[in-house]
Amino acid sequence: MGADSGPGAPAVVPWRKVLYERQPFPDNYVDRRFLEELRRNIRVHQYRYWAVVRETGLIAQQVSCVAVFLTVWSYMEQGDLVPSAVLWVCLSCALLGYGLYEVLGGSCVRERTRLADLQSSTIFLAFTFGFSPVLKTLTESVSTDTVHAMSAVMLLAHLVSFPYAQPSPPGSLSLNAALFGSVCLASRLPGALHTFTMLSCALLVFALWPCLLHRMREKAEWSFPWAAVLVCLAGVRGLGSLWPEGALLLSLALLTLTLVCPLLLVHLQRHKDNIHGPWDEAEIREDLSRFLN
């Protein structure tokens, strides 16, 4: 190559940003086009307030689901609800939900046959019914406080790990945590039938309801906010009948979640500063010796 009289000296050949060719420039030389390809915030999604509020509805309704479940459990423990009655309600809700699911998903190709669905439900029911005496005596020797603490932790884990983006195939950890917590709670009930009822209820609320909700969101967009509001109201009302202060707390939490948090999100979008693009090598030209003293 040509004679090199020093770095940065203008040469005949222009500088190219390649390293596989020997050039008369040093390896870390970049010309005037330093950081030219830097782009900022190219993929930032501009959130709109009411759209975010709509999406938060899912989180709110999941929290309310947990509240509903706890209400049912509480009533059964106190003995105010008869298990057979709850069982019939659950069964009818399930059938209703299944019908709705079929109606909404009419045009889709079925990935499971009706027979497979029937098989699954038979397995659930038989298994749970068979194991309910064992499940009932499971936490006999564990103290009540431990059981409550464990359930609380598990339900919290369920809420945290719930796949809010894609709720249709239920996430393993969230479903398992919810079921674990419900088994812990169900084993505290007075009879084997109570346990069985509780578990069926848990299955309905935590496993089947999100699938239905997802289908509703896909097919009938308008129904989703109404369903969410309905569930939230049910949760608050249920909790209120047991513990009014709790209901107050829950409603406050739901309102914060639904209205305040989106505001925060939208407000903080301004501070977003993502940089994209390739890296260029920088040469330090400043005298840094002042930092050494």
Place this chain on the structure above:
Amino acid sequence: MVLKIFFPQCCNTADSGLLVGHWIPGHNSAVVLAVIHYPFIPGQVKKYLSELQSQTQVDLTVLGSWSMPKEGKEGMDSFLKDLSTIFPQKCWLQLSREIGKRGFICQVVQNNGKLLQDREQKNGDESSEGDKIILIHYDQRKVMLSQLHPVQDVSQKSDIEPSELRLVFQTVAQSQPLFFLDKYDDGPLKLTHWQSEGREASIIAELLKQASVPVCIFLTWLLSLWHWFCMVLKMLFISSKLSTCVQSGYRAVHFKTVFSPKKAATHMEFMRKANIFVSFLLDIALGLLLISWLYRENRISKLADTLVPVADRVAKELQELLEWLMGAPAGLKMNRALDQVLGRFFLYHIHLWSSYIHLMSPFIERILWYVGLSACLGLTFALSVLSDIVALLTFHIYCFYVYGARLYCLKIYGLSSLWRLFRGKKWNVLRQRVDSCSYDLDQLFIGTLLFTILLFLLPTTALYYLVFTLLRLVVVLFQGVIHLSVDFINSFHLFAIGLRICRPYRLAEGVKFKVLCQEPGTPLHLMMEINPLKCSSVLQCYRTPTYSCYPKDSWAALCKKLFVGELIYPWKQKTDKTD
């Protein structure tokens, strides 16, 4: 150059004659083995020497002449000098001794006629720097019988050059046929060597040696029958578990080694054979001692009488233990239902066991009486029988341990697999790692239920497992102690230790020299004494490498097995490896 001559002590007072021995190749030394007296015919001497050479593979030659003048027999010197022409050598030694003096006079004539003699050179005189001659006296019998350690096989080709000392020892040991002829024999040649000091009473030894060969053959035939019988027994699985059968197998192998009609070729083989024989005799002696103690005052019946109550007591203790576990042991929280199930199951087993013992009780005394007689086969046998009796009596503990361990192992395995399902992961068998997996709804549901059940039932199972494992370990420890002592008796090298104490010169580590005579005008006389092997080296060198009983797993592996619930068999007998 220093010339070393090894001279046997027994020839110090021999009559004049020819020195017969061996020049050590590579080192400037010679070993004198015997003295041939007058009269002799040189041709016969040469014939005899060549015969011996083919027998012993030692290069025997006439080294020189020895003269010990007595009254009235002077004037041999010139005669002796002429002998060097009859037996041509590179170097001709002329050793002579005067009555009343301690030192020898030594003259070495090399075949070019040059005379080398060890005379004290006056200071300041010329050249020859004193070609020194050293006479080393050695006890021929001891050196012949001794074995230099570390043992090197004669037939083995080793890269190390054998040292001069080793060559000396080898020469003397290999020239045994030379020592058969004595000066008192009626034959053409009269020799003086260690046998002249007193012939060994070899008649009885000879008779025994002759008789031993047919006896050995007969015993070997008997052993082959026994071996065939053992092969049939080996078909039964139980024979490998009973330590009595194992011990009898070992003894059979031992006898095969000892009674083989082949003579022991190397020193190590000989030591091994001798040791097996001696330890077997000791074993039998101890066994007979035990029998005499057991059967005196009918102690064995008393022992049999206490056996059944002891077994009952053990069963009762176990029952109490189980009832304690079925309650709230140590305040731990057990699942009541499972507790009751397991407890009742084990209690039923104990009930079966004690009824079995009671059924056997009338026969126990007779059986034990006959079994006790088997101690005449050796103390090791008696100890093995004891170990087997203990194993049989605690069979129910072993069963409980197996049940508990299997249940626990299953539980641990299930829990680990379901824990992975809980997190949404799966074990990839192909890649041997944990991968994520999307499960179906029913799999998730049933998996979570099972996980919950197994988790809450874990403390109960773990406690039962712990208790029974501890019991089993106690029994195993006791059996292990018995096995160790049996092993010790089997493998302790009593013969080598006895040899070291009684005949220390036979196991030599080296030699030490003592100055006998250092007069001017005579060569330096040294006495070579054998330095016996240290006791610790004896034990280390002759340690029997087989049959050692060692734990199969290291501590870490054992702990891991206990934690996971795998069945442990802590003691493993190393199978016999022939060396």
